[in-house]
Amino acid sequence: MELKTMTFLVVGFTFALYIYIAIRSKAATTGEFYVAGKGVHPVLNGMATGADWMSAASFISMAGMIAFQGYDASVFLMGWTGGYVLLAMLLAPYLRKYGKYTVPAFIGDRYYSRTARVTAVICLIVASLTYVIGQMKGIGVAFSRFLEVSFELGLVAGMIIVFIYAVLGGMKGVTNTQIAQYCVLIFAYTIPAIFISLQLTGNPIPQLGLGGSMADGTHLLKKLDQVLVELGFAEYTAQKGGTLNIFLYTMSLMIGTAGLPHVIIRFFTVPKVRDARSSVGWALVFIAILYTTAPAVGAMARLNLMETIQTGEIGSPDGNLLYEERPDWFKNWEKTGLLVFEDKNNDGRIQYYGPGLDAQAESFGWKGSEMVKVDNDIMVLANPEIAHLPNWVIALVAAGGIAAALSTAAGLLLAISSAISHDVLKGILMPDLTDKGELLAGRLAMAGAIIVAGYFGLHPPGFAAQVVALAFGLAASSIFPALMMGIFSKKVNRSGATFGMLAGIGSTLVYIFWFKGWFFIPGTEMMANTPDNWFLGISPEAFGSVGALINFIVAFTVSSFTPAPPEHIQHLVEDIRIPSGAGAAQDH
Amino acid sequence: MKDMSxxxxxxxxxxxGCIIxxxxxxxxxxxxxxxxxxxIxxxxxxxxFWFAQQGSIYIFVALIFFYMVRMNKLDRKYNVHEE
Structure with missing residues (x-):
């Protein structure tokens, strides 16, 4: 069957499945809309969290970043998994015990302050909305590349699907579809990886294949190191960035992960405190399947790419691939503009090499690396074609990418809409709202959030690529410390928490804007965004952990000069620290 | 109350211990x-390199389940477990 027809069939089937699930999981109460009635099995919630967490960036871009950065991309691997350890031990069980529907509701109650609650709502909306824009873009790209429909049409189709299950079913619908989406995306990711690992190393398990040997007996990673160094690129397994920056970047991603509200609220949906503990573990199991496969995909795809182009000895007249003989996948991706070749020395062959070979290259008659652009995203998307896998696998990868983007978008939209309907409307503006009224408000907020996200997806602000750093920086420097201190300290009070959050976000924002322009407006940056200018070599993306530290210091200092929290707050903290007494469906 | 502390x-x-x-x-x-x-x-x-791209993730998973088992035991020891 033709690839396009096959892709339409596979993607169409998954969409039919999501709609079927949506119709079966209509939410009838606010409890179902916000937290799926707190009745989700911990293993299934782990799966849903996996899909919720793994976005278009994890599915499509991460392996490519690993392929081109080698060891330095470990920042993402450790950073986007290590946060779950913090979540399991420092936040999830306690917040589940408290039993409220949203993250700002806990912050507002624990710090007995509307200001704190509103601050948390603002952090949540900015972090989640910036994140959603990236997902919307991912949906549009996946559609336009695989189904050859326009970007806009693809995005609108994605929005309609999310609209159906998120507005109707709220958390209940989102959870059930996320479980299905996890299955789609994990199959789509691992099947090509298994085949490629088999082809290169004879080992069907990519995690072992990465540490295995090639047909000629050399270790795959050693071979990759050699090939890259010979061609003037940096050694794959060696560290290139500064240690302090790698350290703080990893820390920012970890505490940012633990502080992202759309992840935290997933653990409000399980029946018990002990389920929250195990569910975080299951979530990480399901995430680790993809995250330990990605390094294998990255390394193997990079090796395949290098060997496809450099077919013979470096510098010999026929050592490089003739442009006319390039494989089909090369042609396909050239059409998308993600792969760009420019024959600089007009010899009809492709030269792809790094800065280390510049001097020598001239003596070969090479006039610069001719692979002008190799986009990160190609590594995963073109993988099945590079490995000559059947069309249904390629179709599955398309469905997987769309599933990853849709599931994350839905989770984020739910976090946004519940903050608006539960924290802002019911919590502050209209406390007399009935359950039915609040449910309607929740659905309207969801519909509104989808439209706003869709608008930004169609008209992405110029800074779309920059804002992911902002989402993690905000979550790390504001929400995580406020939650952790709220549970582990009885001393931190209203003023401490509020000033702490403001100092944390403030310092992080200023640092990001300093190097990327105020509100990302081009030309307003105070200094060029280069490692020489960074404070102690800390990149703007890595600053969230410093912001978190500032938050902790300010909060404790201010709290020590101001009155301690009232007695009922001290009791509240004591109560959330023990599991017993959590109602299965606590009303409030 | 003393029990709880x-x-x-x-x-x-x-x-x-787990965080270390x-x-x-x-x-x-x-x-x-x-x-x-x-x-090595x-x-x-x-x-x-293995710890950075593989090992740390496996150990993270193991740590969470280890913590869960120990906490469930601790809950029973102090009789604060859920029904």
């Missing part, structure tokens, strides 16, 4: 000590 202290001790392991395998072996660790081979992997 003992429960909380044991919990904190467990958490701190979490820190050592990722920030220690995977980042700060990655160069000396890389001198693990199959086709360099050990520091």
């Amino acid at each position: 003992a429960y909380w202290r044991e919990n904190l001790r467990l958490v701190i 392991v979490w820190f050592v395998v990722s920030y220690g072996f995977g980042i700060l000590l990655v160069k000396p660790m890389n001198a 081979p693990l199959g086709g992997y360099k050990l520091g």
